[in-house]
Amino acid sequence: MSAVAEKRAKPGTVIASASGKWVSYAHSVFAGYAFLSALVVGMALHFQKIVRNEYYGYPDEWFPSVSAAIGDRYPERSIFQLFIAVTAGPRFALVFLTYLLYNKPGHWGPRAHVGVGLLRTFTCGGWVYITSTDDHDWHDIFMIAYLLLTLPWTIGGILLSREGTKSLKYRKIFGISFFLMIIPLVYFFIQHKVNHIPGAYTIYAFFEWSLIFFDVAYDSVTALDFKAFEIRVVDMNGITNGSASSSSSTSKKHLKVKDNGLLTGFSFGTFFNFAIDVYNSFIFWSVLTSLGLLIWYFPLWYMGISGYEVTLLSTLGTFLLGIPFLTRLFGKFPQLAQLGTVLGVAAYLVPGPSDRLLTVSAACIFASISLAIQIYNVTAIPFLGLSKATAFSIGFIVSVLAKFSFYANNPIWPIMNDSNGGWNKTGTVLGVLAALLTSRPQKGSGAAVPPSQQGTFFFSACGLAGLFYSMHSLLSDSSTMIYWVWDGYPLTGPLPVPYGGVTILAMTAGVYLGVTAKKTAGSWPAFTVASVGAYFLYAFDGWVGYAGALVLATYLLAIVPILLESASIHAPGRTFGVGFLLYDLLVLGHVWVVAYAFVPGGPLLRERTDLLVTASMVLIGLGVYGARKVPASGSTAVFAPRSEKKTSIGFYKVRSMAVVFLTIVSMLTVTIAWRRTDKEAPKPYHPEEKLMTVGIWTIHFGLDNDMWASEVRMRDAIKELELDVVGLLESDTQRIIMGNRDITQQIAEDLGMYVDFGPGPNRHTWGAALLSKFPILNSTHHLLPSPVGELAPAIHATLDVYGEKVDVVVFHSGQEEDVEDRRLQTAGVSEIMASSSNPTILLSYLVTKPLEGNYNTYVSEYTGMADIDPSDWDRWCEYILYKGIKRVAYARVSRGTITDTEIQTGKFVVAVDATSSNTQIPEENVPEGLRYPALFRGEGVRGHRYHVFDEPRYYA
Template identity: 55%
Template sequence: MAPKFKDGDVVATFNGKWVSWVHTVMAYCAFVGALFVGLWLHYHKIVENEFYGYPQEWFPSVSATIGDRYPERSVFMLFIALTSGPRFALVGLWYILTRTPNSSLPGFVASVGIFRTLTCGGWTYVTSTDDHDWHDIFMISYLVATIPWTAGCLALSPRNPVALKYRKRFAGGFFGTLVPLVYFFIQHKVHRVAGAYTIYSFFEWTLVLLDVAFDAVTAIEFANFEIVVKDLRGITRGAGNKAVADAVLEKEKEKQIGQVFSGVFSWFGFIDAVADVYNGFAFWSMLTSLGVCVWYFPLWHMGISGYEVMVMCTISPFLLGIKSVRFLVIKNIRIVHLLSLSGLLSWLAKSPENRLFSAGFGVWMSCLAWAATFYAERSQPHRLEARISAFCLGLLASSIAKFAFYTNNPIWPIMHAPNGGWNKLGLALAVLAMLRSTRSTASSGADIPAPGPNKGSPALAGLGLAGLFFAMHSLLSDSSTMILWVWEGYPIRGPIAVPHGAWTLLAMGFGLVTGLFAPGFARSWTFYGIGCIGAAILTTSSHWFGYYGALALAIYVMAAAPVLISNAARHSPASTFGLGFLVYNIMVLAHVWVVAYAFVPGGPIMREHTDWVQTAMMLLIGCGVFSAASQPSAQSIQKYKGKPNYNPAARKERSYYLYVLAFLELLAIAIAYLRFPSYNYTPYHPQEKAITAGIWTIHFSLDNDMWSSEYRMRDLIKEMELDVVGLLESDLQRIIMGNRDTTQFLAEDLGMYVDFGPGPNKHTWGSALLSKFPIVNSTHHLLPSPVGELAPAIHATLDAYGRYVDVFVFHSGQEEDPEDRRLQSEYLAKLMKETPRPAILLSYLVTKPLEGNYNTYVGEKSGMRDIDPSDWDRWCEYILYKGLKRTGYARVSRSTITDTELQVGKFVVDQPEGSNNFVPEDQVAPGLRFPQIFRGQGVRDHRYHVFEEPRYFS
């Protein structure tokens, strides 16, 4: 008879390792079983993808294997369901094994494990055929949760050398496999390389095997567990009961997780960190919006308007040089922060002028508040570090918000509900965050000095802030900015905005962690040299090599931020933050003048000198490094004060900001996955082999009322059924334009390939191409412009219905520079003449029909024909063609979106050019007709105008 215990008889026992073994066997049976059944029954079907089949592709991906085909789908679902029970048990045993009374990490890891199990069931039982969106949501949630699960298990792993060795190997293999996995997926999806998906599939299967193997290592620790089943009321029958062993397992020695994450987790502390970061997000949202609001006025005045003076709103920290003002601001820091929210309220102002003034006042108060906050916290280094972390994470959060909203920040003054704005929610959260994060500072107004001696020059510290703020704003406030610096067209030879924008965001986070944990290295001249090399590579190189320089620079700038800001906070805020923002403003103007030189006094001096701007930026940061290097290190200061180098409160406070950072980075990865382009685009009328092409000058995506115009542009392009459209005045990747990229939203929403055209470092106002047809090759040109602004052009070759067709998108120089325009006409005419393929020119020519340079663009010199020589009422926009049948031409009014109409032409591939004779619409095939909705009064003030209705040709 089994021995009695006060809480019942032991009726069964089994070793804990069997939980791990059952989980491992069931999981492998699910995947491997489905693979064997699929290869046996549906081999040719499951190796086929959207581009290739057997023999180019000869091994199936995981998703194709476990997908919708019977019976492999059923085999997978059966075994994965059997895996769920052991899986929950495995997570529970791991929590029991690793829990400690003074750490919240085991509970967090266990909750992640449960979440992964539930999301696994989600993507298993909701296939992409059932609901593509939810399948992707569950899948990306599972993959993202794998990161904290793996990291948490490694951190909590008991002191077992064998288990730890295998965990490190499997985890390293898992994350190492992600790099070639992404590479070959892009080779398949973007470059359409035959066989790339097969190689991708091998890495995908490797991930599955390593993921399961990582959890299988728990069998080593669980072997020390014995799971006991007790009969509490004597309900069992028979004599088969076995006694449990009297020996009790010795309690696992508590493992030190790491200083940062040890201690009791406090939700109040975490909420404080979240509020601080959102406060930083609000600051960067207001600062990055100011330039866009200012830009509206010279844009519509076509020159200096006077409103440009509002860029000086950032110099408010100079007021802190007055002791009474400084005392007042610090004592009432919450009020100052709340007053800054006028910048988030500005979307309510109807007139552009009032919106600018409201946004400017918000930036004025916000710069004043943050400078005062840094200064007030200087006496307590851990509190100052927390504020700096919030400031930097606010920039990261702002960039991630723009990553999610196609480079627009949803709480900007140019956004509102009709164009995707989240202004009300953003404002409400900002009020709550500021009420929470501004409850107190280390100083109530008195000038409490920072610990240790104050060394280093305040002026140099201020110059360092100028370079730092300019680098953060100009290069890191949008994840696609530096990617577009290195973009050179098709075929793709470097990063693209999605998904590689997430790499920029990850680099920023890594840089901040480096600055927090290795401040000595962050302020070293060695690291500064690495940052300078990165800046030089970014400025002078293209493709992947140029982007590697961009990543190095992003890491350096974010790492330098804690060092430079904390050093500046030791001195008078007027000498550091006031001077810093003043010089930052000069840098902002300089980096606009490199392209706007034709419109500003003395502009030609800065013409095309982005290299000068980048050099000045790094020299300014170097000034800050020089000042910071003169200051004793934190360890030296602690010795100076006689305090130990150990602060549990500071350590715990830092951990909350790292939790926020981890969440933001996971969010960036999820956004990159969800936004990855499908590349399965089709033209509107393939039956007729029609190409509907348009040209539109979009005036930097700001409409007449200073609202961002992407949504309205999208609607007109979609309703006009454009297969190809050239966009001019489309480069918005500067501080003054908000570091935006309109083409991202249009391309993804309309389902089109996109070529951004010459990048921001090419000093043009921009030209872009959107196409329903694959872009086989594209070359960017800067046409001769000895006097005036640079004239950009794109020469792209499209695969239209199996026939190569060249499309040129071109913006010529200004009316004031006739010699520039003559040289440009000859250059472009030569390009068009040399192509043997059918061609379309979508252009902005600045000439009258049948006069002057028109005869260079049209005729023997170019080989091109005018879409409608009888249309005499043109000056800027022209559509030319050769080698295609032109069937229709229309001019569509702009409404209030921009200052230029949309011109559209219809062409047919593989038919002769035809004549200039007009034909009635009823003699044209339905697929070649223009939409009816724009006749008469049209819709939303868009209508056919000039000749009132479309023209059709025989």
């Protein structure tokens, strides 16, 4: 026998304990993972098989039913059954704890309810383990029985819940939602089964999956009740060797904790709620950034003020919160405003441009209200404001990441749809679910700080205006600030890919600093450094300017918690109302600096982006000043004492969420940047003939006649025309009013082309871009003289064309009304062409008639340039001129519905004998490799066809 007796636990010792809420968490996680994993694996491995039904397959049907996803194929069926089996334990425990929660002596209701719960669990096993493939009839019998038993289970739970509890409210929401979904479920099942409507089964599937969601969500509400329970394992006879667990209840909320790493305080419940806030922020920014883009469509077609510009003021809907009733209504039911915001995502379903804009405008009203309500009084609970602000920042970054992944277009914008890469359906469905799950846990109707200590709301409003404007104008696309510092080839600075990813990583660093070093971020030295960064961004090109951009990006995201929490202690109507009013004025200025020739009072802000940058930083400074005036202690403190952060579970929860989400965002960013960078070098279409096919196209900012993004159709037209070099005019969309987009990215990457974006957005032009299959050796950006009218951009690039240097000039002249401007611009471009000793091609928008006026300056002995076809009298804007290179063909291709201007294109051969003749020859005398594609003859394709001459022209 051992000399030392083995230590045993004393009889009655608690050796393990856990909060009852973990039963609910385990049930929700395992059940949710079982269904979700089966869906993901099935979609990945057997997509077309599981979406097929007895009548239709892909593409008519494109989403699987629950039965198809969980029961038709291996391995998804096995994965589902494995995790649903694991769910059984928590399921029976949940039913038992529910009985304990509701049980009252002498009452039969709880007993009947627990009986229904047990029977419902067994029927669940029936339809889970007898799949529709195994035995369709028994699968349906168990499924119908399960649905019928759900009725007394749900109603019983609602009747037995205590009045006034949060769990009762959510049981009503999820229970009612469950049964409401059955109505359209049955309707679309009939449409599929009886009427054989294509696609009906896919819609049916969405409602079927919603039943699963609401079913699991209903049972997950028990976590709110079970947190009052503690499950203990007690050694009654002292038979165990382990040490006793703490006698204190694990279900109690400890205010002080020890920092045990970056994931201290992490929980799946917190993760879920935080994810909802992140997605709601993503929806907010997606809707807000789409508003200006839709507005822009109308002045394009009106060529001036259209009247629709007034919808820019939709964000002033927050002034409605000055009505106490509405503040109480949206405060009690925040889901209403968030659901209204989702209208902006679902607006893609509205076909007419004006109706679509008005739908998004209404959504922006709700978006501004939803944000104000979600932020109002968040400091009533310590670190809740930090959580909301951090989720708001991450949601913004997610919107930027989505654009980085989808070539500078947000996939849920209402200019997107199935045909051009949109994910609108997914965005809408997830948006509705997140809206229904939106909560506002803070209590009280006013700030806890005495009014005398709150300071003026105006400073907070200024901070919001400067912050939102700066984020929107500079950071809402990862390439915007890169184009601010872009100065052409050879490269002296960053490219949008991969350095757009670096911009996103800088923003993630800012979010982390805003969580862990908020006091430092809100200091005057930090503001000073950020102001210097803003100056560098404005004043310098290349790497120096980009360094300033990264500093500014980091700072703007770091101060989000400071400015939002400062605003939260004031009445939301006036604070956010004035904030969005000032933001709208900055947005108008952002338009005025480039559109000065088309708006009243425009010359006052002509090319004064410096004033807007200064104004936004001053407003942010006022916001910081207001935040620093809030008392440094108490529940509404913007800057929590360091000692409080060190011991608060609230702080560690926020930090853990920031670490998890920022890590995910960073990993996705690096992956997307690598994927988009890993491309083959561009190759011309016909190297064997040394052919160079060029084109010029005024693309109207990438919005087609019906207000859809047109990059995909533009790409297809350029590819099918086999253009090696193309100039794009009216191409600078790096502004709020144009969506902060980059039209060139998808075209260039999909077709394998080098890009020169041309003069950047801080150069105040409508844009000129060059895409080339040939390497760009050098490029210079020009702003031609424009004393009165709009600025005229030009790119002078030298290309390596089959070993020969060829100059290409892309140029957009000013408007017709400013005669002197056009004369000066003509002289400037003529000097550029005359100075070139290389073969030269001009791809241009000249605003002149052939053989008249300024035309004779462009085509002259001084420039040495010749017209690609002097006999083409039907031109006014677009022209192709050339010298020192052999022209072999010319064609005009109709615009389709993409824009209001055709594509003009020419074919040139790099040859020793560069002489060209205007003598036309029949196509059959032209070598096959030099001919234009036959695809565009006759009716053409997608509205593009050879027109004016109805066929290409070839020359000897």
